[in-house]
Amino acid sequence: MTHLVNGFSKLSKEEKLNWIVTTYFKGDTSVKKSITSYWNTDKALQKLHDEFIENTITNFYLPLGVAPNFVINDKVYTLPMVIEESSVVAAASNAAKYWSARGGFKATVRSTEKIGNVHFIYKGDKKRLQQFIATVHSKFYSQTEHITRNMKKRGGGILAVELIDKTDELENYYQLHATFDTKDSMGANFINSCLEEFAAVLRTEAPLYELFTKEEKQLQVVMAILSNYVPNCLVRAEVSCKVEDLKSKEIPDPVYFVEKFIQAVKIAEIEPYRAVTHNKGIMNGVDAVVLATGNDFRAIEAGVHAFAAKDGKYTSLSHAEVEDGIFRFWMDLPLALGTVGGLTSLHPMVKFALELLEKPTANELMMIIAVAGLAQNFAALKSLTTTGIQQGHMKMHLMNILNQLKATDEERLRVQVHFETNTLTHSAVVDFVEKIRS
Numbered sequence: 548m549t550h551l552v553n554g555f556s557k558l559s560k561e562e563k564l565n566w567i568v569t570t571y572f573k574g575d576t577s578v579k580k581s582i583t584s585y586w587n588t589d590k591a592l593q594k595l596h597d598e599f600i601e602n603t604i605t606n607f608y609l610p611l612g613v614a615p616n617f618v619i620n621d622k623v624y625t626l627p628m629v630i631e632e633s634s635v636v637a638a639a640s641n642a643a644k645y646w647s648a649r650g651g652f653k654a655t656v657r658s659t660e661k662i663g664n665v666h667f668i669y670k671g672d673k674k675r676l677q678q679f680i681a682t683v684h685s686k687f688y689s690q691t692e693h694i695t696r697n698m699k700k701r702g703g704g705i706l707a708v709e710l711i712d713k714t715d716e717l718e719n720y721y722q723l724h725a726t727f728d729t730k731d732s733m734g735a736n737f738i739n740s741c742l743e744e745f746a747a748v749l750r751t752e753a754p755l756y757e758l759f760t761k762e763e764k765q766l767q768v769v770m771a772i773l774s775n776y777v778p779n780c781l782v783r784a785e786v787s788c789k790v791e792d793l794k795s796k797e798i799p800d801p802v803y804f805v806e807k808f809i810q811a812v813k814i815a816e817i818e819p820y821r822a823v824t825h826n827k828g829i830m831n832g833v834d835a836v837v838l839a840t841g842n843d844f845r846a847i848e849a850g851v852h853a854f855a856a857k858d859g860k861y862t863s864l865s866h867a868e869v870e871d872g873i874f875r876f877w878m879d880l881p882l883a884l885g886t887v888g889g890l891t892s893l894h895p896m897v898k899f900a901l902e903l904l905e906k907p908t909a910n911e912l913m914m915i916i917a918v919a920g921l922a923q924n925f926a927a928l929k930s931l932t933t934t935g936i937q938q939g940h941m942k943m944h945l946m947n948i949l950n951q952l953k954a955t956d957e958e959r960l961r962v963q964v965h966f967e968t969n970t971l972t973h974s975a976v977v978d979f980v981e982k983i984r985s
């Protein structure tokens with residue numbers, strides 16, 4: 548209880564930091580020094596970052612790497628990736644290079660519809676509710692005009708507002724199910740503002756609707772919020788080539804490779820324990836580009852995994868087949884993304900990432916990110932079904948181990964030479980460094 552605090556958000560950044568250090572670190576000045584060492588010396592830049600959220604005390608670094616050679620619909624991209632896991636960028640680059648020599652990735656946006664709901668409780672006659680919604684329907688559009696004006700100029704807006712009866716699942720529960728086109732913005736604020744106006748229409752109009760009984764007039768809005776489940780905001784990414792063209796240094800026998808690869812995908816299709824990890828590998832690529840481009844990775848994660856379970860059982864997002872000697876590997880992903888608004892022009896590194904991608908539209912970014920996911924999945928399955936994942940993974944993780952051990956340049960060199968011919972594990976590296984040191 549001694550750690551409870553009042554008015555914390557009103558303290559200055561320095562005061563907040565002092566409180567943290569005194570309360571949790573016995574006033575240890577080295578903690579304060581470590582935290583402030585992450586402050587940017589450019590005060591304006593630091594202020595910008597401080598103001599992204601509340602109670603900022605410092606910055607938290609993640610590396611921004613780049614994966615070149617992504618050929619997508621015949622255009623070459625270098626992908627910006629923000630991620631902490633050592634092997635992800637290397638795996639993406641490897642898959643990109645590999646497929647660049649085999650026609651590259653193809654991607655298509657299949658739909659771009661975003662969704663939001665007003666959830667409400669209505670106790671009364673269903674027919675009269677339908678009549679009421681039909682009567683006020685035009686108000687959903689007219690009363691949101693001030694919000695939709697600019698979006699309409701950009702070709703977007705409200706697509707439809709429908710009444711949904713959910714009373715068979717929850718007593719007296721109905722929804723307004725609204726669909727939107729938000730063009731190049733992710734559109735969360737736009738959608739939520741529209742939904743809150745729809746809710747206001749219900750609240751104001753229901754008590755005035757003459758055909759309603761007294762109880763029906765007490766229609767109660769529970770909440771109005773967008774949905775991060777966007778099964779109709781869908782992009783497809785795929786690769787294909789003749790089975791024999793898969794041959795490479797790492798794939799000496801493409802027929803055998805394809806057989807195992809497809810088997811691995813089929814396992815993920817039927818076995819949720821495997822599907823979750825399989826899809827996690829896809830999200831390694833997806834999240835890294837989502838983060839770099841300032842999009843909401845929690846929204847993407849939630850929506851993608853719901854989509855993976857849409858038929859009642861969690862399954863693989865990707866699929867593979869061979870038909871007439873052609874290997875095909877593909878995936879559909881629901882991705883609600885933005886390339887304008889939000890952090891896109893505010894965060895200098897997000898701005899850089901979007902410029903590196905040559906200022907994509909939201910549709911282009913959907914394709915790029917789906918490809919990043921498919922590439923990552925291809926790289927993971929290729930390793931898993933050939934050498935195993937640890938070989939590449941530990942090679943990339945070696946730097947972290949050496950940094951933990953504070954290895955000198957000479958020690959690093961000796962470690963590298965030694966593990967070219969020996970099995971690389973964390974304990975083997977520790978033992979070897981200890982041996983050199985003694």
Ligand code: MEV
Pocket residue numbers: 632824825826827828829831927928931936
């Ligand atoms: C590790 O981050 C991702 C993998 O586990 C994915 C997979 O198993 O497919 C390698």
